[in-house]
Amino acid sequence: MANLIEIKGVTHAYKTPNGPLPVLDGLEIAVPEGEFAAVVGPSGCGKSTLTRLIAGLMKPDRGEVWLHGRLVKSPRKTVGMAFQNPVMLEWRTILQNVILPLEIVAPSMPRKDRIARAEELLALVGLGGFEDKRPSELSGGMRQRASLCRAIVHKPDVLIMDEPFGALDAFTREDLWQTMHELRAKEPFTAVLITHDLRESVYLGDQVFVLSGRPATTQYVLDVTYPGDGMRRLEGLYTPEAAAMLATLREQIQIAQGRHPGPAVH
Amino acid sequence: MDLLRKIGVPVAAILIFLGFWEFLVWVNGWPNYVMASPSDLPDAYIRFWNLFLTGSWQTLWRTVAGLGIAVVAGTLVGMVMGFSRIARDGLYPLLVGFNAVPKATLVPVLALLFIGQHNFNTVLMAFLISFFPIAVSVGIGLSTLEPEYRDILRSLGASRFTIFRKIALPKTLPEFFGALKVSVTLAFIGTNLVEIISPHGKGLGALFLSGQTNSNYPLMFAVLIALAVLGILLYYAVVALERIFAGWAERPQG
Structure with missing residues (x-):
């Protein structure tokens, strides 16, 4: 099947x-x-x-x-999950947010590899350079991009x-649709x-x-x-x-x- | 410039307050035994400086000890209430009722119960009075955690403890520190309450009492000011801890 x-x-x-x-x-x-x-x-x-x-x-x-x-x-x-609310952990940087699932799923993965993996995904969705920002410093669309990275960081x-x-404005939404296709590729x-x-x-x-x-x-x-x-x-x-x-x-x-x-x- | 404003403005406010106080006493012609004026205070501090030092230390350590126990117990009770609906329904009215009892009425009860255990009594009162805000805020913080926060980790098979450690606990920290700011002042009041009502010759409260018995009014006012200074110190110690552990919750202004 x-x-x-x-x-x-x-x-x-x-x-x-x-x-x-x-x-x-x-x-x-x-x-x-x-x-x-x-x-x-x-x-x-x-x-x-x-x-x-x-x-x-x-x-x-x-x-x-x-x-x-x-x-x-x-x-x-x-399994990876993403919601309408990007559910960013405000006390972590964007990079640490993306790494979160790896801490659960792959506790033995070296820190260096986790960071590399998260950086790779963030660059893919156009968030390169924002790794050390706090979620509160990012726009709604950017937070949702980070949330998508977190949902797939452990290769579910x-x-x-x-x-x-659902909560994004029309232009941001269309941008993210495009990002979604690029991620899938x-x-x-x-x-x-x-x-x-x-x-x-x-x-x-x-x-x-x-x-x-x-x-x-x-x-x-x-x-x-x-x-x-x-x-x-x-x-x-x-x-x-x-x-x-x-x-x-x-x-x-x-x-x-x-x-x-x-x-x-x- | 920034530093000047941060320190200069509060200092100026205090000076204005003292000046107003002095003026009020002078204009009304109040004698010492009605209302001491700020200019009477230095004399009291100089004469009794060693009593002030030992008294402040006794008040301080018993307040901090009581608050420390309140933090541990309050967090534990808050966790139980945050995670279990039944515990929340059961404990809430009890806690509210307990909090509503005026703590002054408990002083004689404690004094009889643990007769002669002055330090223990005082710490216990500081704990009893400051425990409620912490328990409630932790409980509410945990029970209002949005389900999505839990789901991102639960869907990966994370244990309840991991979810608590990685998400619930840090997310509750701002509420916790908000409660701690209230609790630290309450604990301080609790300590002084026992020191004043149940005399055993310790702490700033006892010094206040001896000022009263000896009709040394400037000493009484000097104790009040010392209490205020100690309260401010404790409060800002909590603020400093908050900056370190929950500084992320503070948004940049502008």
Whole structure:
């Protein structure tokens, strides 16, 4: 099986004072090794729950999450995470922030090698020269770049991102999309990106999974065929092919929100 | 220039305060036994300098000892409350109630309980009075840690202790020092409370009391000023520690 991530029939409900709140209902997602999966869906449909399940931070009520052919029961060292909040540790420099996962995953790695590895990644995302700055001295976009470096510094097989670009302005976001492609070209990883931005999902994703409203199930899967060869470019978003994909996704989201004459969700 | 402003401005403020005090006493024609004036104080310090030195030392070490115990115990209780909801729900009302009891009422209780153990009593009071802010701030600091902070390390399989050491502890330091600034003054008050209410002839509080019994009013005021100076010293010692350990939380101004 070439799928690195496999989510099979995952059903989950949160306990609340008003009884169980089902968030996922028979979710199916498969991501082949090296591919980039984007997940979109209405607000509050359990997308963040999905990230925590893949990371092994929680267990589903029913169903299975497989990573690399192994059932996920608890957190593993081969996962990297990035959130909408860049979660920088303010008391560490940017370099020390990026090194953090290595301190956990590779405690025996020599200090010199850790620094070299972090410096290499920071240079790759355009943060060369900022190694010794404090996070508070950097802009939001720069902090998010550093956060991405930290998420992949230990060469995880899976990079899980929960709306990492959601709080950034439009231009910074597009810059970071480009950075994401450059990182993937040099540092192959399998990625799951939770996003609210359909253009982002089409620009970054190889597949786009549309989740239905809560409780979420896989409603639609779009195989992205991006116009042009090689490295994706922003101009591609303004082609008829991209427009068609976006129209399909928008329609699916409307169905998921129950605002369309399609199959009712509620 | 910068240094001049940092030192010159507070010194000028103190001088203005002393001048105003002197003026107030002079204008009202208050005699010594109503209100001593700053110009009466040097005489008191010169006459009793050895008592001031030993008294200050006794007050100082017992305050610092009580505060030290409060830091250790407060951090531990704060950790328990920060990590366990049940402990938080259970301990919170107890702590608040305990804090609400006026500590002056505890002095006779302690004096009876540990009769004759003056140093112990005093340190215990300094601890009791200063422990609450530390426990609460550490507890709140830990329980309000954003889940993402925990998740970046938990997803790598880090243990709870590692997460505490690498993230929760340093992230709580600014709150901790904020509480410590309150606690250091409280501990100081606690020490003096015992020294004054439960006389055993030690510390600046005892010196104050002897000034009262002998109707030496300038001595009483001299003790008050000495207490203020000691309090300022202790406070700035905490500020210095904060600079060293949590200086990162201070944003450059401008």
